[in-house]
Amino acid sequence: MCAKRDLLLAAALLLCGWEIAALLLNSMALPQPWQVLTEFGTELLSGRLLDDILISGLRALAGVALGAVSAIPLGLLIGNEPALNRRLSPFIYLLYPMPHVVLLPLVIILFGIGNLSKIVLIGVIIFFQILVTTRDASRDIPPNYLYSLQTLGAGSWQLYCHVILPATLPKILTALRISIGTAVAILFFVESFATTRGLGYLIMDSWGRADYIALYSAITGMALLGFGLYLLLDRLERRFCPWNHLE
Amino acid sequence: MNSSSPLTCITELFMITVEQLSFCYQSQGVRQQVLQDVSFQVKAGQSCAIIGPSGCGKSTLLFLLAGLLQAEQGRVRLAEGARCGTILQNYGLFPWKSVAENVALGLRLQKVAKAECSLRVRAALEEMGLAAFSRYYPGQLSGGMQQRVALARALVIQPDILLMDEPLSSLDALTRERLQNLILELWQERQVMPVVVTHSIEEAVFLGRRIIVLGNAPGRIIAQVENREAGKINYRQSSLFFQRCNLLRSTLLEECDVRQA
Ligand SMILES: Nc1ncnc2c1ncn2[C@@H]1O[C@H](COP(=O)(O)OP(=O)(O)OP(=O)(O)O)[C@@H](O)[C@H]1O
């Protein structure tokens, strides 16, 4: 991650750019940052916006967790068990490139229109991204790592614990971090209907009311949510892959 | 084989017996013969160096000795109950485990109790002069230190045979010499039989009581050198040492010339 000071500087520059654009454009459709941030602050303090951020955050996290928890073990198995790879890789080949977001109707039929279908759709999309990365990463493990452990008398379960998982973990966590952008985009999509809670709903609602300050306040919330999740995964990566961050 | 037969008593003298070993790699439907009819024996108490041109099958032979590959023809026999410690070419250590965790791994897999495990790990690290680095990751150590961690990891399980695939090839000359002396010490004082795959002629003559010279494509034994003086003090400075090196060099060069012609 970059240094805190550089990060603050970049944020300040972005705000300046926004301010200048707002002044130049001089339109209702682009309010000035201070207006938006004041609105954001008051709404946050009133509690309503905070609830929406939390609801959206939980939906996104649950979806990402669902996708990751199902994709990682399967990806590791496919990458290491040739028989499984032969059987399943054709399906992945066919299913991976399709835009999974079009599965929405199916997901709603199966899981209703509540939170579950929102989480499942995010999960499905994350699942395929993580599955492919995990499979490819575990195929790329230098075979001598596996042999080294075998010379110490390891069985296959121990190979997974001591070599296959740790060797692929950095790539898996990086893929998860990258997929946060997608997760938040899908979150916006699934929150734009059949709910009255969440940042996606707030954005659509204030847009419909042409309340641009509220709109940008909700967008700010969405951006911060994405940033927060990204930061969380960054932390996780540092916590679980310390060998990747040596001085 | 009947264990009471007189033949077994004779073979028990040998730590390693390799009989008419042949090996093929099978990749993408293509068979590639890598080793052909390799036979040799190493007596208990001796050491062994395996040398040969690049790609002749030295690593494959070591994999067969370590039991990581199974021969389709011929066989590899180790003395009954002999334990192997193995150091593979590159990627020996796990970068995601600290030095102590790397060394402890063999004991953990053998379900050795935690307290005993940490005692033995500490002792092994101390022996290799690495006590202060137990919490480091391999990525934070120099090449020579990493190789010493690999040695500690192989030695902590108290092996009778130490299989090493080019253990010193990526080290600077001084570190290499220091580690060669260390390996010699393990052999002479701790009775651990070193089996060293190397492409360095000097290393083979310095460390190998028996030197197995492999020729190319497919790998077969072109010479076996009885190097009786290996391990003696000041052998490296003696004229005999240089004679042996030159002999080995010309054997290897001849093999390469024949191959090119
Ligand atoms: N896993 C494998 N699958 C197919 N062929 C292999 C495999 N490993 C090695 N080979 C081939 O077998 C031959 C011998 O390889 P090996 O690694 O045993 O040689 P080497 O003597 O150790 O070489 P080097 O000195 O470069 O380490 C080479 O031609 C190589 O291409």
Ligand SMILES: [Mg+2]
């Ligand atoms: Mg090799």
